[in-house]
Amino acid sequence: TGDLLPPLVHLGAAAPSGLVRIPNSNPGTPETLLATSFNMHQVTRHKLTLAGASFRVATTPLLTCDDVDFHPTDILVDADGSLLVLDTGGWYKLCCPTSHLWKPDILGGIYRISRKGAPLIEDPRGQELAWRHVPVEELLRRLADPRPAVRHRAADQLVSQSQRTEEWLDDNFATRPPAVRLQLVWILTRVGSDNAVTCLRSLLEDDEPEIVTAALKGLSLLRDRGCLEAARKLLQHPDGAVRRNAAELCGRTADRSAIPDLLAALTRTSDRWEQHALTYALIEIADVSALKQNLTHQSASVRASVAWALQSVAPDQLQAETVLPWLTSETPLLQQTAQLLTAQRQDWETPLADWLQRQLAGGGSVSSSLLAVVQHFGQSEHVQRVVLAAAASDTLAASARAALIRGLGKSGRHPIPQDLTDTVVSLLETSHPELLQALLDWLRASERSAAFNRRIWPKLLAIAQDDHYSATIRLQALALGGEERPVLPKPLFEFVLEHLDAEQSVPEQLAAVAALREGTVSPLQRR
Structure with a gap:
């Protein structure tokens, strides 16, 4: 949901x-x-x-x-x-x-x-009371007994002698105390006879919201379809728990006529628990045609819930072209719904990549919502290919390309497809420091094969030897050589050692440590 x-x-x-x-x-x-x-x-x-x-x-x-x-x-x-x-x-x-x-x-x-100073309760289980051949009215009085065990035993006895209870079901018990009426709801639910159901329906008009809630729960458990009109009206009750249980009843009875009322209720609430109940009711009703018709509803809450319901009952009827545009919606609920649904649908990987490619084709800057898509789905090889292709083109500003690569770096640790090696090598030739920094950060956060490391090492070495770049970038480039990195030339090795000095900035010291940790060090350098 x-x-x-x-x-x-x-x-x-x-x-x-x-x-x-x-x-x-x-x-x-x-x-x-x-x-x-x-x-x-x-x-x-x-x-x-x-x-x-x-x-x-x-x-x-x-x-x-x-x-x-x-x-x-x-x-x-x-x-x-x-x-x-x-x-x-x-x-x-x-x-x-x-x-x-x-x-x-x-x-x-x-x-x-025990509570300090609590009064001693005599006969807490009611064992001194007579329990055989007890009149129904007496059992009803015991429902108000302060001893919980007595109340429970009286309720059990009323249920077990359900044939005798028929004689009081038609009585006007609306005047009984609320505590007794609440227990009567659960007794009636357990009896489950036609008369019991009729009495439960009458309790839907009770003044106490908690009793109405309990009556809805009882009728829901009994799958009663005779109270559906009342349940649909209760979807507008001022009490949230009543509305939630009214939605549950509509769902359990699979009442298709309740769909318009459920959708209308979705437009009125932002309560997550109520939204869950309404959406789950749509799932239980499982009217695929009605769900598809409301994928374009003007309410974002309705569209999100309908999409979740379709995903549950007929996922083949929920198309990627409907949901993917929500990824850049200005409505947070739709954006989150699209992210969660797309993450569940492996069959949408290619449509997602195609959609992202179209969004990036316009050039210029990249919106924060698109960057969120890259960060959320950057582990997909299809998305990586689209992002690297966009970063390698001239249609986007260098800052936008750097932002896309940073998005990949924040998407979690994942392998880089081997067929992207040449693209990465080409990108490492950039003269834009921000883009280069983003590339190095992404490479450090990714899983790189030995063959990949050997292929990009010449470019990394060239960066490390270029004093136009900052010391941090040069050191980070050296740290990406992996175990396959050859012995560093003497000037570069001394450059690394210089930045271990306490007078250097902390980022440079950390980068120098990382550079020494990777690759091969000659016996002479170990001295």
Whole structure:
């Protein structure tokens, strides 16, 4: 659906191994997650607050230990609300870099964390309550019990006796507390009968956004097509989570009639999570004809999402000539979409090179967006050929040619095609210092074969012997000779030694060290 979704929280190399949600059945109150970090010897608390279609997270440490053998691996919430932390000590050694030193004698343990001054909860599991032949109304009252275990057991019993629950499904439970209504959503979803689905549909008009969100999730899981009109309207709900789940329902039911509403929703949002849900709905609906028709939509957000959907369901219907012009778009979203899609499509390498060649044929300067294309796809041999051909021509200014070569140098380490050797040799004859510097930087960042190094060495030697160039350029040229470089002539060797002096600039000293590190040094020079 596009670039990676942002993480809720960065934990680094913490080896998070356990996760639990603190029970909370009250809509509108913040949720709290607890996570164990095996490597960091701590338990962290993550307080979630709604932010658009997702959450904002505030992370704080709950438990920290300075004992390197304390490895919290899991965390559980007990029935009385206390926490149980499972520490595996030093006996676990697989995969984790902090446990390679096996300590089977350190067994770990289970620790209980209780809130200081917390009131004692009597019968936390409700074992003293009667659970056989309990009336439905009593089970409904127990859904509001402060003890989580009692609430869960009451919910399970309401589901297990689903035939009896039919007698209260038609009751007006809209007046029940929000916490109970929220639990009823999940009970109705698990029951899954026609009456249960009808009640879930009615909850789509609830005043609490969290209950509407849950009802949408339940109907989505049940693939209910009877609520599609309501779901399409909820794509305009003021709450982002409601809109996200409405999009999910439209996708899960593969409702083609929802496509115009999904596209309209894309024009209204910049929330990445909501965009993901809307795009994934288009993928699940998989109406290729409708997707192709909207590749020219006036909204950049729609075009990007439609392109991602086509890439997923019918990649052969997404043509390079449609996407490649977006690489130079002034809209960042389209530019990023084109970069990511093109990187996935190996069959677009030749069309990309042809397109780039046409863009560079105009001469003059080179736009920053084109330089970004070169930097992003410079590892492609096709792109390298186009860029070097442009750098060798006179249609572009020398500064523009240097910028193109710098783009290649920033594209990562990759081999230089052997058939480009003559072009590189020709380019090394340039008298333009900026272009020559860019060439040397690119060559240093690339993988060069022994044959390639031998072929360009005469040109590099000529540069090193030419005192019209700066000392840094001359030294860098010597450093590119590779292991095949012959013994340096005495004047050049002394030139290198001179620039090892502490009085020289740091770049010149580094270049001199690199020049000495490469190639062959005679026994006399070693002295």
